[in-house]
Amino acid sequence: MNGSRDSVYLVRHGETAWSLTGQHTGLTDLPLTPHGDEQVRALAVRLEGLRFDHVLCSPLQRALRTCQLAGFGQAARLEAGLVEWNYGDYEGLTSTEIDRQRPGWELFRDGCPGGESPAQIAERADTVVSGLRSLTGRTIIFSSGHILRVIAARWLALSAEFGRSLVLDPAGVCILGYDHGAASVIRLWNDARRDRQPYLDGG
Numbered sequence: 001m002n003g004s005r006d007s008v009y010l011v012r013h014g015e016t017a018w019s020l021t022g023q024h025t026g027l028t029d030l031p032l033t034p035h036g037d038e039q040v041r042a043l044a045v046r047l048e049g050l051r052f053d054h055v056l057c058s059p060l061q062r063a064l065r066t067c068q069l070a071g072f073g074q075a076a077r078l079e080a081g082l083v084e085w086n087y088g089d090y091e092g093l094t095s096t097e098i099d100r101q102r103p104g105w106e107l108f109r110d111g112c113p114g115g116e117s118p119a120q121i122a123e124r125a126d127t128v129v130s131g132l133r134s135l136t137g138r139t140i141i142f143s144s145g146h147i148l149r150v151i152a153a154r155w156l157a158l159s160a161e162f163g164r165s166l167v168l169d170p171a172g173v174c175i176l177g178y179d180h181g182a183a184s185v186i187r188l189w190n191d192a193r194r195d196r197q198p199y200l201d202g203g
Helices: 017-021 034-047 061-069 095-101 118-133 145-155 160-165
Strands: 008-012 054-057 076-078 139-143 173-179 183-191
Touching: 008 061, 008 145, 034 061, 034 173, 054 061, 061 076, 061 139, 118 145, 118 160, 139 145, 145 160, 145 173, 145 183
Parallel strands: 008 139, 054 076, 054 139
Antiparallel strands: 008 173, 173 183
């Protein structure tokens, strides 16, 4: 592994109606808002010129639209394991609404009734991470916020609960990689700038 060549870029989809209102959006297949489209078009300028050996994408339309607007739709491979956390009974609810039903609830610690537990989402993320480690070259992933936060936690061999500390905004970019070719690290987290400055090759 040689640093920039084996970097993994994580891209959260652009804004949706529910990300704007703070509603938990798991498997509900919402489109991007017009502002979400704008966010991703700005992101596309920053990614322009970067080459990726592998482009992986959640099949949910918010991620796929982000991938397409960013300029990587033709190369994308859809991966069911990259869909967002299944929120079960809490789908469509805000954290405030959930807290009224279950005071003190915390997603990364408690999971969701009728949906996925932290252990289940960690297992799914582990499958993704294992697949990433088997690839040669630079990879970019388009998906949703909470699953990407767990993937990053598991990349570092930390518990899924650590994802609580990794805030990720719509159209935010992160870069995972290796230090000295061995230790797994986060090279960049939640870069959601809207300027036109491109990412350096390999972050």
